[in-house]
Amino acid sequence: MKNRRLIVEAFGGPEVVRVVTDASAPPPGVGEVRIRVEASSLVFTDMLIRRDLYPVMELKLPLTLGYDLIGRVDAVGEGVTAFSPGDRVADLTQIGANADYACRPAEGLVAVPDGLDAVQAEPLILSYLTAYQSLLRFGKAARGDTVLIYGASGGVGLAALDLCRAMGINAVGVASAKREALIRGYGARFVAYDNANAARQLDQIAREIGGFAAILDPARGERLGIVLARLKPGGRFVAAGFSAALRRAKGQFTGLAGLIGKIGFGLQFLTIKIKAARSRKTGRVAFYDISETRQKNPNWFREDLTALFGMLSESAIHPLVEGVFKIDEAAEAHRRIEAGDVQGRLVMDLSDK
Numbered sequence: 001m002k003n004r005r006l007i008v009e010a011f012g013g014p015e016v017v018r019v020v021t022d023a024s025a026p027p028p029g030v031g032e033v034r035i036r037v038e039a040s041s042l043v044f045t046d047m048l049i050r051r052d053l054y055p056v057m058e059l060k061l062p063l064t065l066g067y068d069l070i071g072r073v074d075a076v077g078e079g080v081t082a083f084s085p086g087d088r089v090a091d092l093t094q095i096g097a098n099a100d101y102a103c104r105p106a107e108g109l110v111a112v113p114d115g116l117d118a119v120q121a122e123p124l125i126l127s128y129l130t131a132y133q134s135l136l137r138f139g140k141a142a143r144g145d146t147v148l149i150y151g152a153s154g155g156v157g158l159a160a161l162d163l164c165r166a167m168g169i170n171a172v173g174v175a176s177a178k179r180e181a182l183i184r185g186y187g188a189r190f191v192a193y194d195n196a197n198a199a200r201q202l203d204q205i206a207r208e209i210g211g212f213a214a215i216l217d218p219a220r221g222e223r224l225g226i227v228l229a230r231l232k233p234g235g236r237f238v239a240a241g242f243s244a245a246l247r248r249a250k251g252q253f254t255g256l257a258g259l260i261g262k263i264g265f266g267l268q269f270l271t272i273k274i275k276a277a278r279s280r281k282t283g284r285v286a287f288y289d290i291s292e293t294r295q296k297n298p299n300w301f302r303e304d305l306t307a308l309f310g311m312l313s314e315s316a317i318h319p320l321v322e323g324v325f326k327i328d329e330a331a332e333a334h335r336r337i338e339a340g341d342v343q344g345r346l347v348m349d350l351s352d353k
C-alpha cells in the first residue's frame, strides 16, 4: 500500500514541493483512524506554509503539505468506536493532507454525505468554513444586511459571496477589475481595488446604506481606520488574512526586501490582534483564526461544517473549482496560487480516478 506525499524539505518558492512515495501507509495510533484521502487543499495558506510565512504555527522540516481533506476511513486505531472502515469523513489538518493516506484523531472528524463529489466538497472545509464563521459567528450578519467582502474573487471571498447569495445577505465585493463579471454573477455590487477611486466608491456605498453590518477582510489592503469607518454602529469587522501584502511582495521573500516585507506583515498581524483584544466585549474588531476557533468551540466546527455539507447536498451553494490537480502536478498549482492567477479554488484530486 504505497503512500504518496507532497513534501517541503526547504522553505521556498513553488519549485521546492516534491512528491515522495513511502513503501507503506502509516498505521493509526490510539484514538486515530487512517484515512484514504480523496481530495485535499491547494490554497493560498499552503503557499504561506511552503514559504514559512504562516504566523500562527511553528513549522518543522521536512513537512507534508495539505491543510484539509475529505476521504474514507480505511483502518481504525485502538479505542475508536465512532468510525468504521468505509465511513466518509472530513478534517482540517493544517499540514499533512496532501497524501494518499493520513492518520487523524477520530474525535475531530466530521461525517461527509456519501453522495457528494469530493473535489466539489473539499473547498467547504477551509475556504467556506472560514467565510461562514467569519460572516455569521463573528460578523453576526443576517438576512437583509449588507456586508463588504474584500478579496472577493479568492477562495474565502468567493465562498462568502456564495453564502450571502444563499442566505439573502446583500454583498459588495472588492477584487481586481478583471473579476468584475465573476463577482456581479453572484448578485453582488463590485468595486475594483486597482481603480484609483476605489476608496471613494466604498465610502459612498457605506454612506448610502448607513454603514456595513459586517466587513469580512481576508486581504487587508486598505488602512484599518478607513475600513472601520465604513461600519454601521454595532457593525463588526472580521480580518482573516493578508493576501494584499503578500501579493504586493511579488515573490520577494528573501534578502532585505523579504525581511522588510515580513516585518510589515508581522506588524499588520499584531495590530489587528491588539485591536481585537481591546474590542473583545463588543466584537467590533476580530481576527478570525479557523484552528483557534475550532479549538475553543469544537461543536461549531462540527455543526457548521455539517450545515455546509447539507447546503451543498441541496445545491444551495456552488463552490467554484477552477482547477483540479493530481499530486504530481502540484508545483504548477502552487505557481498559479502565488501569481494570483486563480478565481475561486484549486483542489488536489487524490482519488484513483
Ligand SMILES: NC(=O)c1ccc[n+]([C@@H]2O[C@H](COP(=O)([O-])OP(=O)(O)OC[C@H]3O[C@@H](n4cnc5c(N)ncnc54)[C@H](OP(=O)(O)O)[C@@H]3O)[C@@H](O)[C@H]2O)c1
Residues within 6 Å of the ligand: 043, 044, 045, 048, 126, 127, 130, 150, 151, 152, 153, 154, 155, 156, 157, 174, 175, 176, 177, 179, 193, 218, 219, 220, 221, 222, 239, 240, 241, 242, 243, 244, 245, 247, 288, 289, 290, 291, 337, 340, 342, 344
Ligand atoms: N485566518 C484563517 O483562519 C484563514 C482561513 C483561510 C484563509 N486565510 C487567509 O485568508 C487570505 C485569503 O485566502 P484565500 O484562500 O481566499 O486567498 P486567494 O484565493 O489567493 O484570494 C486572495 C484574494 O485577495 C484579493 N486581493 C489581492 N490584493 C487585494 C487588495 N489590495 N485589496 C482587496 N483584495 C485583494 C484577490 O483579488 P484578485 O485575484 O482579483 O487580485 C483575491 O480575491 C490568505 O491570507 C489566507 O492565508 C485565513
